[in-house]
Amino acid sequence: MRFRNHHAGCCGFNPTRPDGTEWDHVLTLHDGSTVHADTAAEIIEEIIPAYTSFDDAGRLAARTRLAERLASASQEVRIKAAIARGTIDPADAGHAGLVDVLRADKAQSMLLETEDAPGVPASWVPETMLVLVATRYSPHTDFPRIEGNVAYLDPSSDEAFLASLTQAQVFDYWTSGVHAPQRP
DSSP: OEEEEOOOSOOSOOOOOTTSOOOSEEEEOTTSOEEEESSHHHHHHTTSTTGGGSOHHHHHHHHHHHHHHHHHHHHHHHHHHHHHHTSSOTTOHHHHHHHHHHTSOTTSOOOOBOSSSTTSBOOBOSSSOEEEEGGGSTTSSSSOOOOBSEEEEOTTSHHHHHHHHHHTTSSEEEEOSTTSOOOO
């Protein structure tokens, strides 16, 4: 079961299930409304129409496509914020390479190597956070994860995807953990 609260901001209204209990999952959307649901899949269905009707492979593909789009959009917001702060100067030819890396296709893996030691993975150190899709890197592919100032959107499962959206500050998601899968 899912409920969408269109009251933006704190209005003193805390929706509950028909039986009076709290929802296990809550997502705040960019318009300020919140989605309350019993499952992570129902939350995702609010941003991917018909999501719960897909099979597992269809769900993974849909989450991955959305992660790629959200990573690109989030990256663009971060670039614009860095320009506004003055940490990236679009008129500076030296910053062009940085912006190119930030805007790289999020559907593709990238490999950062240290100049002094080719083949040795490098960390991302620029102030502007790099946003990537986790399933394009180890352990899902042969590309090593890029460490450092990096946010990964992780479409590998419903729960990982929603948690990564919060960690990357794309959406605000909360779960009670009551029905969350237990880690071994």
